[in-house]
Amino acid sequence: MNNISLENKEIIQVVFFILLAFVSMFMILILFFYFSRKKVVQVEIEKKNLELHHQKELLNSVLITQEEERKRIAQDLHDDISSKLNVVSLNSQLLKTPNLNESEQIEITNNIIELTQKALEESRRIAHDLLPPVLEKFGLHAGIEELVEEFNSTKSVKVVYENQIDFESYPIEKHLHIFRILQELLNNSIRHGKATKISIQFTTFGEQKTCTYIDNGVGFNNTAFQQSKGLGMKNIESRINFLKGNFSFDSRPNEGVKMVINFE
CATH class of the missing domain: 3.30.565.10 (Histidine kinase-like ATPase, C-terminal domain)
Known part of the structure; x- marks a missing residue:
């Protein structure tokens, strides 16, 4: 009887150690997959962050380019068109000057026509640059x-x-x-x-x-x-x-x- 009891204890111990080994392996596999998955997720997050940063840089470059384009157009409108139209306005006022002779009237009128034509050409150029x-x-x-x-x-x-x-x-x-x-x-x-x-x-x-x-x-x-x-x-x-x-x-x-x- 003692021998049988001893054999049963040994069998129980073997089964216990086998189960313990399986549980340990199972836990190790769980930890392995957990940390592997965590690393994969971290890499994906870093990749997405890089993509978002790149997209942000591209968007920023678009905004900067648009702003520079707006400044250039504003400067063209001010320097090329507004200045010419101001001179056209001044010349138009000169036509109201009393006692202008015919040659003076012709000169002022030609100035108005020439400046208006140049302003039209500049406006076409600006429109051409836009589209x-x-x-x-x-x-x-x-x-x-x-x-x-x-x-x-x-x-x-x-x-x-x-x-x-x-x-x-x-x-x-x-x-x-x-x-x-x-x-x-x-x-x-x-x-x-x-x-x-x-x-x-x-x-x-x-x-x-x-x-x-x-x-x-x-x-x-x-x-x-x-x-x-x-x-x-x-x-x-x-x-x-x-x-x-x-x-x-x-x-x-x-x-x-x-x-x-x-x-x-």
Whole structure:
């Protein structure tokens, strides 16, 4: 009987240790999954925070750009149009001066006509800067062609433009975003890159639309550029976001710039 009792105790001890081992392993697995999940969640939170910070920077760049645009327009209206209209008003008052001879009247009238014409030209230029009429009347393709012609007319750069996309179904807001992106890129290539050759190519593959922009300018260190993007580049990024697109950017010193933009 004692032997049987001893064997039962040993069996109970073995079963107890096995259960304890299983419980310990179970607890270890629970802790492992808990901390693993916690780390994954923390990484996701950090990723979302970075995305939110990036979106905040892009939004801030848009607001800064808009504010600068408003200041520029206000200055143009004050310096170019208001000043001319003030002189027109003064000249109009001079016409009321008694005893003006015919030549004086003609001179004052010609001044009024000339200044009014210049004010009209300036107002058209400001309106063109806000929304190029060619976009609204003839669409993005015609707008880009006109933009390319303007740069080619300087004879300092050769811009080649090819397009396989039908932009007619696109809303005017998308037209303007794409147009401003190209405008910014062209200005950067000329002003900073000193490029003499630029290629702009729009292609389509199913629902995916692509713009490939290449210049032969001085280029720059791609890593340094990614770390310190200027306002112009942030503005381009924000416009690409509005297009629900993405982009890749590549540049090296003395090897120009290549930018590929994908959008819907």
